[in-house]
Amino acid sequence: GAGVSQSPSNKVTEKGKDVELRCDPISGHTALYWYRQRLGQGLEFLIYFQGNSAPDKSGLPSDRFSAERTGESVSTLTIQRTQQEDSAVYLCASSLAASNEQFFGPGTRLTVL
């Protein structure tokens, strides 16, 4: 298990439901990032963790979005009361430390009906 893993790989939900997306970073990586990629667009930064604290949450689009991280391990991104505009691929990346090369997971494709 050398790479970043994410689950689920696909999630279809109804508008108004809550969803939880999971990221398992590479072991030993202290920095963890969440990005969002809407169809036909580049990646947008959402939030950055250093250990289990989040020094930069500037990319979270609204208060319906939240994230947490347990130590230097798993992170979950939660979207409450999902809206259709939340449909996107959510990508997680980790790095040994901030400002190092980031390794990306395969992403979770979220579809809100």
Place this chain on the structure above:
Amino acid sequence: AQSVSQHNHHVILSEAASLELGCNYSYGGTVNLFWYVQYPGQHLQLLLKYFSGDPLVKGIKGFEAEFIKSKFSFNLRKPSVQWSDTAEYFCAVMMYNQGGKLIFGQGTELSVKP
């Protein structure tokens, strides 16, 4: 706000043609620069990076990029493309002392005809 601009949305080339993908960014401070590639059905992987030193950097699979500070550019080049280079290419900028978050361009889809 800082931004990254990739000039071409979709590029179509024949095998053996030369490639240059443009990337410009808007930030006057120190930056680290990256090109990532996403092959069909695969996840993003690093193609090459610039942190400091020689502004001409070489990456995997024969790709190279040149950082021109005065032009805020980091263009990607390959002298002779192959069908297997068909992918989406993303330029990304990391601003110094900003926690390592990446600002991405919109991406350029490259299609190489055999």
